[in-house]
Amino acid sequence: MTSVADYYAGKNVLITGATGFMGKVLVEKLLRCCPQVRALFLLVRPKAGQSMQQRVDDMIKCKLFDRVREDDAHFHRKIVPISSELTEPGLAISPEDADKLAACVNIVFHCAATIRFDEPLKHAVQLNVIGTQQLLGLARRMRHLEAFIHISTAYANCNRKHIDEVIYPPPVEPRKLIESLEWMDDRIVQDITPRLIGNRPNTYTYTKALAEYVVQQEQDKLNIGIIRPSIVGASWQEPFPGWIDNFNGPSGVFIAAGKGILRTMRANNDAVADLIPVDVVINLTLAAGWYTAVHKLVPRCPPGPLQKHHVMSSFKRNPLEQAFRRPNANITSNYLIYQYWILVSHKFPALLYDLVLRLTGQKPQMMRIFNRLHKAISLLEYFSSQDWEWNSENVNMLMAQLSPEDRKVTFNFDVRQLNWPEYIENYCIGTKKYVLNEDMSDIPAARQHLRKLRNIRYTFNTVLVVFIWRVFIARSQMARNIWYFVVSLCFKFLSYFRASSTLTN
Ligand SMILES: CCCCCCCC/C=C\CCCCCCCC(=O)SCCNC(=O)CCNC(=O)[C@H](O)C(C)(C)COP(=O)(O)OP(=O)(O)OC[C@H]1O[C@@H](n2cnc3c(N)ncnc32)[C@H](O)[C@@H]1OP(=O)(O)O
Ligand SMILES: NC(=O)C1=CN([C@@H]2O[C@H](COP(=O)(O)OP(=O)(O)OC[C@H]3O[C@@H](n4cnc5c(N)ncnc54)[C@H](OP(=O)(O)O)[C@@H]3O)[C@@H](O)[C@H]2O)C=CC1
Known part of the structure; x- marks a missing residue:
């Protein structure tokens, strides 16, 4: 039985979405735990006035890469940025770069996507579906390709209550949808979006379901693997506990609760969210890359329960700076009680605070902040107030295939070993340190x-x-x-x- 790191030795790996939350952790883990990997080709676009090279340089300077830097100060030599915009024809990759990739890439990890819940359908299709199709087109040209790993989401089929590790028939034939969207103007698309997405809550889950189907269409030509993580949170252990760099999903909720702004949310009372640490997802992804090179699979990441009192007590021990009120959120599944708390704990204090600001000659701002918060939590509510049943036989099977060392240490993705209160404490501290850049000495x-x-x-x-x-x-x-x-x-x-x-x- 070869180890996962042995498999990646001498391999050329292509990664999309490497500048994103999960992509960064994937790049770091590959460089640190598979030091014999030959090269990492990162498809990156220029953004916000920064060239692709500047963005990659900034990325590898970040604290996340400290451990890799300690092991090998020249690790950046293995990183080969390739300029690419996934929504452009041919992924906007130059013909020379495309030829180079076709000649040498062995494994593809496709992480790039728009994960916004309010993304207009046209753009979500452009990136999540057409972008994936184009990447598959490039993959078909790769002469030494051994595996194509697509990162999907556990909620791609959230319109079902029980989800098996299979690709379900798509809500619509992607080709037909793409053809229709080509001639429709944005207003028409906006009007018909609710009818199209049907019983899915947003364009994100809808387009991720279509992307899975598009990937499956290639299964006769390519070795494909699909990973379906649930809600991805801060790191559990690696490269250090509590690493997180964004406001997505639970992180924004935690921060708003820690700042004492969010005082109520509609969610399931017992297990409010299926949370999974990012390092666990990445360990599973790399193990799946190794396994898919030989077999095919659709593993799902095992979820864990997230309990609200851990969040509150963590923020009371390690408070965020300049909180609006003391952290104390009331989770309820009852609509009327929720509306009551919105009025008493959100709108009333916001009005009062804005009144004080007005009286002291300052610009009112609290009501605006709460309106944004309400928009954000209304988009998350669908996920926090329902339960799903997921089958994860493939995850268990994959775990059994790993060597004892990989299973227990290097590529561990067994969340049963996770101590949830400790994890949530580190997560909350992580939002303070790495998202809000607050100093621990200010506690x-x-x-x-x-x-x-x-x-x-x-x-x-x-x-x-x-x-x-x-x-x-x-x-x-x-x-x-x-x-x-x-x-x-x-x-x-x-x-x-x-x-x-x-x-x-
Ligand atoms: C109390 C405790 C208990 C809690 C229990 C409940 C827990 C959790 C519950 C439920 C979680 C469910 C999650 C389901 C997940 C499914 C899984 C997946 O498959 S994928 C991933 C999911 N994707 C998302 O999470 C995207 C969601 N977000 C959005 O769609 C948008 O952000 C949205 C619509 C919510 C808000 O959009 P806007 O346009 O109002 O705001 P914007 O663009 O996001 O950013 C606001 C400001 O914050 C800054 N900002 C954002 N990220 C930043 C960062 N990293 N650092 C600094 N600033 C940042 C931005 O620059 C912006 O600032 P400027 O207004 O422009 O000045
Ligand atoms: N976070 C989560 O909770 C979960 C995420 N997933 C899936 O995991 C994957 C990664 O998610 P996550 O890391 O959180 O997402 P992020 O939003 O942090 O990262 C998205 C990545 O995609 C890149 N990207 C976006 N648009 C383009 C484009 N037009 N051309 C080239 N690159 C582009 C971004 O690059 P840039 O920096 O240039 O914007 C970024 O690197 C996604 O496929 C998502 O669906 C699944 C389940 C849960």
């Missing part, structure tokens, strides 16, 4: 700020009670009688407990 000041917020809350509640008392109790005889009745009842209870505790002592 005492952040704690002090939370204490100040708690005192403000106590003062506010006391003022509110006194106000209510003045308005209602002091003015109506009946309210006064009820009040005296409640107070005397409390007093009687207190005396009773005091008497009974004296007797037992």
Whole structure:
């Protein structure tokens, strides 16, 4: 049985989406744990005024690559950036580059995609479906290709409750959809999008389902493998715990909760999300690359439960700077209760805060922030308030195929060993350190700020009670009688407990 690292020795690997969250972890892991890999060809586009080379240089300077740098200061020599825009004809790869790739690439990892839930259908199809088709076209030209690994999502078939490790028939024949979208203007496409996506929640899951089908069409010509991760979160162990660099999925929710902005969300009460650490997904992906070179498979990443109290307690121990309120989110599956909390815990404090800003001559901003937050959580709700059943026999089979060393250490993807409270703690610290770039040495000041917020809350509640008392109790005889009745009842209870505790002592 060869080890996974042995398989990658001397191989030329092509990666799309290498500048993204998962792509970066894939590049890092390959360089660190498969040091004999020959070259990594990264398809990168110029962006935001930066050339492709500048972007790659910036990427490898980031902290994520510290461990690789320690092992080999010249690791960048193995990285070969190739200029490419996946939505352009021929992927906008120069003919010379295309010929070079066709001549030497052994394995392709296709990670690039638009993962936005609000992406217009035309663009989502252009990148997630047509981009994938074009990459497959290039792959067919690769004379030494051993495996084509496509990163899909566990939610590509989220319109089903039970999902097996098979490719389901597509919602529409991709070719027909592509032809229709070509002549339709954007307004028409926007109007018909809800009808097209049907019982899927967004264009992302719809186009990822089509992409799976497009990949499957090539199964007679290429060795294909499809990975379907659920919700990918910060790293568990590698290259270090808690690495995360974006606001997607749960990370944005955590940050908003840690900052005390998000106080309620609609979600399943017990297991609110199927979370999987990014290093686990990447270990599985690399193992699947090795295995697919010989066989074909569609593994799914095993999910884990995410519990909200771990998030709250982590942020209380390691608070974020300048929180709006103390972290305390109320997860509910009940629509009415949710609307109540939105009003009381989001809209009312935002209005109050904006009023204070206006009175002090500043620009109001809190209501705008909450409107954006509500848009974001409404898009995530579909995933956080439902359950799916996934079959993961292929994952178990793949695990059994690994050597003991790979299975337990180098390419471990067994989340049963994961300590969830510890993972969530590191995840929350990771959002603080790597997404918000906050310094850990500021934690005492952040704690002090939370204490100040708690005192403000106590003062506010006391003022509110006194106000209510003045308005209602002091003015109506009946309210006064009820009040005296409640107070005397409390007093009687207190005396009773005091008497009974004296007797037992
Ligand atoms: C309380 C605790 C308990 C919690 C329990 C619940 C947990 C989780 C629940 C449910 C998770 C479910 C997840 C399902 C996942 C499925 C799995 C997958 O297969 S794929 C991946 C999923 N994809 C996404 O997650 C994309 C979702 N995001 C979007 O679609 C958009 O971001 C959206 C519509 C939500 C918002 O869009 P906009 O246009 O309003 O905002 P924008 O462009 O994203 O960015 C806002 C600002 O933030 C900055 N920003 C973004 N990333 C940044 C970064 N890394 N660093 C600094 N700034 C950043 C941006 O530059 C922008 O700033 P400027 O307004 O331009 O100034
Ligand atoms: N994150 C998650 O929770 C999950 C992700 N997945 C899947 O994993 C894969 C990677 O996701 P993730 O890393 O989170 O996504 P990111 O958004 O972080 O990365 C997307 C990558 O695709 C590249 N890309 C986007 N558009 C183009 C384009 N037109 N031409 C060339 N490259 C482009 C981006 O490059 P650039 O830097 O230039 O924008 C970036 O490198 C996706 O296929 C996604 O569907 C599946 C399940 C869950």
